[in-house]
Every structure is written in structure tokens, then in C-alpha cells.
Amino acid sequence: MDIQSLGRTGHLFTNWATTYSCQPELHFEPETEEQLKQILNTAQIKNKKVKVVGCGHSFSDLVCTTDYMISMKNFDRVISIDKEACKIKVQAGIEVKKLKDEILPQHGLAFSVLGSVSEVSLAGCICTGTHGTGGNYGVLSSYVLGLEIMTANGEIIECSKEKNQEVFLAACCSLGALGVIMSVTFQCEPAFHLHQSQYRDTLNNVLDNLDSHITSSDHFRFVWIPHTDHVVVYKANRISAPICRKDSWFWNYAVGCHMLQFCLLISAFFTSLLIYMNRLFSWLLFSKPKEIVDRGDRVFNLDCLFQQYVMEWAVPREKTAEVLLELKDWIETNQFPAHFPVEVRFVMADNIYLSPAYNMDSCYINILMFRPYNKYVPHETYWNAFQDIMLRAGGRPHWAKDHGVVADQFRKMYPKWTKFCEIAQKVDPHAMFRNPNLERVLGRN
Ligand SMILES: Cc1cc2nc3c(=O)[nH]c(=O)nc-3n(C[C@H](O)[C@H](O)[C@H](O)COP(=O)(O)OP(=O)(O)OC[C@H]3O[C@@H](n4cnc5c(N)ncnc54)[C@H](O)[C@@H]3O)c2cc1C
Known part of the structure; x- marks a missing residue:
């Protein structure tokens, strides 16, 4: 299929707070892995930047781009549920609201903790370290058991606590800088x-x-x-x-x-x-x-x-x-x-x-x-x-909210900063997934 017929021109993106907007050259809503791969291949050939968007609830310019924007809204299906172990595997664009209101209750399960809103994608929450509250409860990313990510060259990497552990620990809060998160395996608990x-x-x-x-x-x-x-x-x-x-x-x-x-x-x-x-x-x-x-x-x-x-x-x-x-x-x-x-x-x-x-x-x-x-x-x-x-x-x-901090300051805040940047450089050598926000906070690669 021709890339032009997959993408739409003239799309105006505005975040939830209406504080940032942008007009990507092409806006995509792929439905299959093959289409997604084709978009990334074309972006690579044409030297375009790519930004993935969930539900656009970040308060900053985190998802703004003038090149290619990819919405993952059609990747919203449940892949498997293990009721005994309280684990779900879902496509990453799924809304937290759909999970918490429809899918999890049908199986007697629930999120252990959530932020203030659920009209957000699971991948978006994971990418920004979205959190709720509770001294014994971590950010939502800390309930992730495994991820599948499509990198800039169309390859899919699987990572989890057991497999590709360093990539996993980088990807669990990665601002979309490592690639397109395709699926998430997530730890829930019995409904309460x-x-x-x-x-x-x-x-x-x-x-x-x-x-x-x-x-x-x-x-x-x-x-x-x-x-x-x-x-x-x-x-x-x-x-x-x-x-x-x-x-x-x-x-x-x-x-x-x-x-x-x-x-x-x-x-x-x-x-x-x-x-x-x-x-x-x-x-x-x-x-x-x-x-x-x-x-x-x-x-x-x-x-x-x-x-x-x-x-x-x-x-x-x-x-x-x-x-x-x-x-x-x-x-x-x-x-x-x-x-x-x-x-x-x-x-x-x-x-x-x-x-x-x-x-x-x-x-x-x-x-x-x-x-x-x-x-x-x-x-x-x-x-x-x-x-x-x-x-x-x-x-x-917080990664999804306003701040004026830049890469040199972050380097001092995060002990694993260099490790993260090495992984990003390896999986995205041409910085395809960087937009102006990520260039500010992560550097240009
Ligand atoms: C009213 C309101 C209340 C909020 N309350 C809280 C709260 O209580 N606690 C809290 O911590 N935060 C809160 N937030 C922030 C919110 O949780 C984050 O902005 C979250 O990222 C929103 O998810 P999203 O799907 O809209 O992501 P987006 O804003 O669309 O994207 C966020 C990041 O994820 C990346 N991304 C999205 N999907 C993928 C994917 N499939 N693959 C790779 N990268 C991807 C994007 O590129 C971007 O870097 C709130 C926001 C709003 C508007």
C-alpha cells in the first residue's frame, strides 16, 4: 500500500490542556503491524522524524512533531488474560478506561493504583512514569512485566524482567524514545x-x-x-x-x-x-x-x-x-x-x-x-x-508536565542516564523518535 494513502495531511494535533499544538506533515492511524512497519520504513528512507501519540494528555510538547505522527488508537485489543496470576497482555494503544471499566471487571481484576484520569493510553502512562499515590505503590511502569517494541528499522524487540533486562528497564519509562510500544504485559490484582x-x-x-x-x-x-x-x-x-x-x-x-x-x-x-x-x-x-x-x-x-x-x-x-x-x-x-x-x-x-x-x-x-x-x-x-x-x-x-530542565541537568539527576542514552543510541541510531521536546531533555543522540 502507498504510504500517502495511509497518512492524512492537514491534521491539527492539540494536547488535552490546549497548551500545545502542531501540524504533522502526515498523521497515521495504522491498523496492522505491517502498516506500522511500512510507515517506519518510509520515514527512514525519507529521513523523517516519527512521534507516537496515545491520548494526547501530556501537559507539555512531548508528542508534538511536524513530520510523521502515529496514533496507536487502533491497537487496543486484549491479547491474553491469566486470571490466576492476575496478568494481562494487551496491545499498547488500549485506553486505561476501557481496561478498568470493561475488561478487568469481567475477569474480577483491577489496577492496583491509578492516576487521576483514565482517558489515557496504557503505553502513554508507561512512557511518562504516570503515578497515583501510596507508600507501597510504585509508578504504573513498575507493574509492567513485559513489552514488545517496534524499533526504527521495523524489528520487534521483546523485553521483560527476565529477557533483555536492560532494554526493559529503559523502555518502562522511555518517552517514546526507543520505538513504538506494541504490547504490554501488566500485573493487576483481584478487584477490590x-x-x-x-x-x-x-x-x-x-x-x-x-x-x-x-x-x-x-x-x-x-x-x-x-x-x-x-x-x-x-x-x-x-x-x-x-x-x-x-x-x-x-x-x-x-x-x-x-x-x-x-x-x-x-x-x-x-x-x-x-x-x-x-x-x-x-x-x-x-x-x-x-x-x-x-x-x-x-x-x-x-x-x-x-x-x-x-x-x-x-x-x-x-x-x-x-x-x-x-x-x-x-x-x-x-x-x-x-x-x-x-x-x-x-x-x-x-x-x-x-x-x-x-x-x-x-x-x-x-x-x-x-x-x-x-x-x-x-x-x-x-x-x-x-x-x-x-x-x-x-x-x-514529571516527564509529562511543564518543566525547564535540560539534558545536562538530567544527567546529574539520574544515575542510569548514560545507560539509557546508550540503549537509545543502539535501538534508534538516527534519532528517528526525537522531537524538539526529546532533543531538549535527552539531547540529539
Ligand atoms: C487531567 C489530567 C490528569 C492527569 N493526572 C495524572 C496523575 O494523576 N498522575 C500522573 O502521573 N499523570 C497524570 N496526568 C498525565 C498523564 O498521565 C500522562 O500525560 C500520560 O502520558 C497520558 O497518556 P496519553 O495516552 O495521553 O499519552 P500521550 O500524552 O499521548 O503520550 C505520552 C508519551 O508517551 C509516548 N507514547 C504513547 N504511546 C506510545 C507507544 N505506543 N509507543 C511509544 N511511545 C508512546 C508519546 O510519544 C509521549 O512521549 C494527567 C493528565 C491529565 C490531562
């Missing part, structure tokens, strides 16, 4: 319910008792509301009890988000209002404690209803109090109209070469500035201050 309690506390109280919070619940996180001393604590544990979830008709999440969007728009013109708004919302939305029991995946996920700029870093867990108090001090000293929430989550260390949690029990801190009605909101000074604090504390940025 979570009991989550939510209550308001003070920041100092939570920081003083951090270790006991992390160890006394499966999935602990908290959000701090800037310009207040308040945090909202969420603690979730596995439980065998029926589902019990009551959402109030008025103060439910969706209504709250729409009200928030309107108020944020007003506060964009009168920034000093923001401080009072945060206090008001802290009281309106979070002052009442709440208990729910629900399916695990429903407790992990949130409805993210409107666009935002986002920056997130992982720091060693023992630095949590130091960096949060420094951030609070900076916001208050500079009277910066920081939006809420600042989300704080905990992730277990792993051995994946480019995982932000590599060899580091981590605290992830996520700051955001909403973009009410898609409006630009100044955030750059806040971003720079936060990045400086996190760099000083030995942090590593």
Missing part, C-alpha cells in the same frame, strides 16, 4: 473496594505526622489550599464492604468546578480576590468530613473538568515538609495568586532507569494554575520559583 475518608486538617499537623499517615493507609494523599493553613486529607484502604457513595446534589464535584471556573475568571482581573476565594472554597467544599466506599478505580480517578497549566516534581520523601513550607513561604511573601489545590502524593521507589522515583521513595508535589474558559493565566514566576525549590531539594520533574 476502597474505603476513603476525607477530612480537613492543618498543614503543620499533617507534616508533623507524615510517616504515620503514609504507613497507616494504602493510598494517602493530601491537598494544600494556598493562602490558608488548611489541607484536605484523603486516606483510602482496601475493605470488603458494599459500595456506599453519597454525592450531595449541590456541592458535588462538577458543580463546584463550574463555580470555581467562573470565580477564577473574575479573580484573573482582581488578583487579590484569589486569596479570599481560596479560603471560601476551602470552607465550602472541604469543611465537612466525608466517607465513601467504592470500587478502587473510581476512588483513584477524578473528573478534571477544565484546562490547567501543571508542573509536578518528585522529591525524596523526607524532604516533603521542607519543600512545602518553602513553597508556602514564597507564595505568601510574594502574594502570588496561586490556585488551589497543591496536590501531594507518595510513591514507592523503583529501579526503572528514567522513572522520577528511581531509587527514591518519593513525594510528588503538583502545582497548577487553572485556565478559566481557556484564558491565559500568568504562571511563569510561580513555575520558576517552584522549580528552583525542587531542584535544590534533589527533585526530578
Whole structure:
């Protein structure tokens, strides 16, 4: 088949947050391995760059290209399920939502942990080190048991904990730099319910008792509301009890988000209002404690209803109090109209070469500035201050979110950086899978 008939011109890609867009020369949605191979062969002959896209949920320019863009949305089938061992093998473009809502429940299985949204591809999550929260739970990549990857020359490499181990540890968080991930074998667990309690506390109280919070619940996180001393604590544990979830008709999440969007728009013109708004919302939305029991995946996920700029870093867990108090001090000293929430989550260390949690029990801190009605909101000074604090504390940025870190700095952050680059050079010698983002963060090969 002719490559022109496989690809489409004029496709405009925009990421979920609508902060980055690009127009690839050709956009492909291959349906077979043979078609994918043909696209890569043509790209090699014509010296084109190739970028694979999952669901476009990364907040940065991670998937932007002006050459060839390949969507893996048609690679969404289940290859095999081993119910006894709680393992699934799937094509890599499959959406986490389809897995968690349709496929896994049919087999009595579930993800052990998830990020806040599931409208994302499994491969996209793995490539960026997507994480949820829980002191004994790693990034999603740490549940990967095996991968099949098509490299630039159309060859398929199989790798796992047992086979091609170094390639495996590089590929489990690889930003798409090694090739096209075709299939993923993933460790799940028997389906479970979570009991989550939510209550308001003070920041100092939570920081003083951090270790006991992390160890006394499966999935602990908290959000701090800037310009207040308040945090909202969420603690979730596995439980065998029926589902019990009551959402109030008025103060439910969706209504709250729409009200928030309107108020944020007003506060964009009168920034000093923001401080009072945060206090008001802290009281309106979070002052009442709440208990729910629900399916695990429903407790992990949130409805993210409107666009935002986002920056997130992982720091060693023992630095949590130091960096949060420094951030609070900076916001208050500079009277910066920081939006809420600042989300704080905990992730277990792993051995994946480019995982932000590599060899580091981590605290992830996520700051955001909403973009009410898609409006630009100044955030750059806040971003720079936060990045400086996190760099000083030995942090590593989330790959899918905003950051200003470049290859020379990453080299010092990641002990296995050189090993990763050697593997990338071997499997992609002509840097076919590099786009401007990867040239910045990984170098040009
Ligand atoms: C509302 C919202 C909430 C979020 N919440 C969280 C959260 O709680 N925790 C968290 O850690 N992150 C979170 N994220 C970030 C998100 O998990 C990551 O951006 C993830 O990568 C999105 O998956 P995707 O399918 O959209 O990937 P894309 O953004 O499309 O791609 C991400 C990377 O994966 C590569 N890639 C995708 N598929 C393949 C493939 N088959 N082969 C090779 N490379 C591939 C791409 O080239 C790119 O480098 C959130 C994002 C949004 C928008």
C-alpha cells in the first residue's frame, strides 16, 4: 500500500490542556503491524522524524512533531488474560478506561493504583512514569512485566524482567524514545473496594505526622489550599464492604468546578480576590468530613473538568515538609495568586532507569494554575520559583508536565542516564523518535 494513502495531511494535533499544538506533515492511524512497519520504513528512507501519540494528555510538547505522527488508537485489543496470576497482555494503544471499566471487571481484576484520569493510553502512562499515590505503590511502569517494541528499522524487540533486562528497564519509562510500544504485559490484582475518608486538617499537623499517615493507609494523599493553613486529607484502604457513595446534589464535584471556573475568571482581573476565594472554597467544599466506599478505580480517578497549566516534581520523601513550607513561604511573601489545590502524593521507589522515583521513595508535589474558559493565566514566576525549590531539594520533574530542565541537568539527576542514552543510541541510531521536546531533555543522540 502507498504510504500517502495511509497518512492524512492537514491534521491539527492539540494536547488535552490546549497548551500545545502542531501540524504533522502526515498523521497515521495504522491498523496492522505491517502498516506500522511500512510507515517506519518510509520515514527512514525519507529521513523523517516519527512521534507516537496515545491520548494526547501530556501537559507539555512531548508528542508534538511536524513530520510523521502515529496514533496507536487502533491497537487496543486484549491479547491474553491469566486470571490466576492476575496478568494481562494487551496491545499498547488500549485506553486505561476501557481496561478498568470493561475488561478487568469481567475477569474480577483491577489496577492496583491509578492516576487521576483514565482517558489515557496504557503505553502513554508507561512512557511518562504516570503515578497515583501510596507508600507501597510504585509508578504504573513498575507493574509492567513485559513489552514488545517496534524499533526504527521495523524489528520487534521483546523485553521483560527476565529477557533483555536492560532494554526493559529503559523502555518502562522511555518517552517514546526507543520505538513504538506494541504490547504490554501488566500485573493487576483481584478487584477490590476502597474505603476513603476525607477530612480537613492543618498543614503543620499533617507534616508533623507524615510517616504515620503514609504507613497507616494504602493510598494517602493530601491537598494544600494556598493562602490558608488548611489541607484536605484523603486516606483510602482496601475493605470488603458494599459500595456506599453519597454525592450531595449541590456541592458535588462538577458543580463546584463550574463555580470555581467562573470565580477564577473574575479573580484573573482582581488578583487579590484569589486569596479570599481560596479560603471560601476551602470552607465550602472541604469543611465537612466525608466517607465513601467504592470500587478502587473510581476512588483513584477524578473528573478534571477544565484546562490547567501543571508542573509536578518528585522529591525524596523526607524532604516533603521542607519543600512545602518553602513553597508556602514564597507564595505568601510574594502574594502570588496561586490556585488551589497543591496536590501531594507518595510513591514507592523503583529501579526503572528514567522513572522520577528511581531509587527514591518519593513525594510528588503538583502545582497548577487553572485556565478559566481557556484564558491565559500568568504562571511563569510561580513555575520558576517552584522549580528552583525542587531542584535544590534533589527533585526530578514529571516527564509529562511543564518543566525547564535540560539534558545536562538530567544527567546529574539520574544515575542510569548514560545507560539509557546508550540503549537509545543502539535501538534508534538516527534519532528517528526525537522531537524538539526529546532533543531538549535527552539531547540529539
Ligand atoms: C487531567 C489530567 C490528569 C492527569 N493526572 C495524572 C496523575 O494523576 N498522575 C500522573 O502521573 N499523570 C497524570 N496526568 C498525565 C498523564 O498521565 C500522562 O500525560 C500520560 O502520558 C497520558 O497518556 P496519553 O495516552 O495521553 O499519552 P500521550 O500524552 O499521548 O503520550 C505520552 C508519551 O508517551 C509516548 N507514547 C504513547 N504511546 C506510545 C507507544 N505506543 N509507543 C511509544 N511511545 C508512546 C508519546 O510519544 C509521549 O512521549 C494527567 C493528565 C491529565 C490531562
